[in-house]
Amino acid sequence: MAAASMSQSSTDIAPSADLLALAASRSVDDRHRLMLGVVALCKANPPTDGCAPALSDIFLTLARDAEARIRQTLAEQLADVPWAPRALLDLLMLDEIDIARPVIARSPLMRDEDLLRILVDATLEHQVEVARRPHISGRVADAVIDMAQPAPMAALAANTTAEISEAGLGRLIEHARRIAALRSPLSRHPRLNQKLAMTLYAMVGDALRTELQARFVDAGPALPAAIASAIETAASKPRSPAMTVLLASSSDRDGDRDEMDRRLVGKLQMSGQLKAGFLVRAVREKQIGLFEHGLSALSGFPLGQVRQAIRRAAPDALYLACAAVGIDRAVFPTLLKEMRALTGGLPGDEAAEVTTRSLTPIEAGYAFRLLMETETGLPV
Structure with a gap:
């Protein structure tokens, strides 16, 4: 079969009547078409109680043998569905980052335990995707901060939907003393309060200071006074x-x-x-x-x-x-x-x-x- 058949989308797969013929074939291309055909069939008739064990085994068998670009297509197709086989998601979420990304970002079946496992077992790129995932819990956000890696923390700081506590935001601001990439997203974070802003104010440049002053207008001169006081205190102390x-x-x-x-x-x-x-x-x-x-x-x-x-x-x-x-x-x-x-x-x-x-x-x-x-x- 021509290689072009491998690039077909799930909406252009062989009819379900042909799936038995594809299953009998040993051709790699036919096995790929079979896998995408099964996905299309499930999307047309979504399982109400999750994926049946036999169907889950079929997905796993086909996915393990598939090329990376086919696994990527499979990940894209299953990222949003509530009936995706649990074992298959476990496989895809730790796959190469281009394959894992849609599952980490969008799958409604991702639990805190899954995201915490990715933080421990997968690459830095996977950790960044966890930090970017919409509406991650405070438990996952704290785990990202605990790892103290600049790139995931920067992604978390920019994730305005993450459930970051005031204490967690304060820890990110402390890391911002050494990681400049955190300062801009933290300055604009919707959960930033006046107390935290006064700490952050001392670290940022003039443009972000102006934004902070405009945002916390009720603080009056408190923000610039805080940094001026810190500088004056440092300058007046005897040299250590x-x-x-x-x-x-x-x-x-x-x-x-x-x-x-x-x-x-x-x-x-x-x-x-x-x-x-x-x-x-x-x-x-x-x-x-x-x-x-x-x-x-x-x-x-x-x-x-x-x-x-x-x-x-x-x-x-x-x-x-x-x-x-x-x-x-x-x-x-x-x-x-x-x-x-x-x-x-x-x-x-x-x-x-x-x-x-x-x-x-x-x-x-x-x-x-x-x-x-x-x-x-x-x-x-």
């Missing part, structure tokens, strides 16, 4: 021993950590993934070593000069270095606040604000080099 180490020269820092940061930045640069956005995320996630090495690698400025720009009494050098690698001037004020929160107020104090004039990366790079040359007396 750890901060002293952070601001020391490269030779005085934790050598192992510094080398790890350098290697990671090197790998990102080699793969073409080192971008200006990475530097912004590094500061937001309190990874100042990654920011220093990343800025040095992207700009070509010596690492010592990058660290000197952070320790200066004014933020102009840091702005020039950031502008030289394409960090938008509208982003810099927020980056500067977050940097000062990490460094006890450096570069510069609040009175030493920088004029973020518009410069091309080439102009900013030249100005940075000129500034460093003027201060050190050495060409750069």
Whole structure:
């Protein structure tokens, strides 16, 4: 039989009178047509009490021998029906992700136990599909959060129908301190309340802060005041021993950590993934070593000069270095606040604000080099 017959839809299958002939055939194509024909027959006359054991065995036998694309068609056909054989769903939900996806996403027969089993036994892609499934229970949502994997948690944060408790949402916000992809969906989540929003406000950029302020208009100045207070408190505290180490020269820092940061930045640069956005995320996630090495690698400025720009009494050098690698001037004020929160107020104090004039990366790079040359007396 021609291969084209394998691509027929279930609405174009041989009549039920021909199913016995197909069952007698040993042809792979005929077995595929038989399987789709049985599905079409069941859809035309849906079983009222679920799939009979014999029919379930037929589905299982045929599905195990079928090619992946035929199993995918079977999964699509059975994803929405209430009479799908239980054993067949158990097989399909752990199959390749393209086959499992419609079953995980839509089957009305998926129970919490099934979804929890997928989280434990299947791949990361399967976990993401569980997190995306509409109306998952709080039990399943908590299990996704417990696994602490960025991609499934991001999918869960974007799933506005999931039954996430306030405590669960709070845990996601805590993970957002290190996982930037969680911040935007959490900022727009319908279950976000004012208390959680104040925690999230400190982590997000200006655009999301504006959205949060508009959404929680009853909070008045509470949201911006919360972040301002946190920054002021951090800036007024005496520097801890750890901060002293952070601001020391490269030779005085934790050598192992510094080398790890350098290697990671090197790998990102080699793969073409080192971008200006990475530097912004590094500061937001309190990874100042990654920011220093990343800025040095992207700009070509010596690492010592990058660290000197952070320790200066004014933020102009840091702005020039950031502008030289394409960090938008509208982003810099927020980056500067977050940097000062990490460094006890450096570069510069609040009175030493920088004029973020518009410069091309080439102009900013030249100005940075000129500034460093003027201060050190050495060409750069």
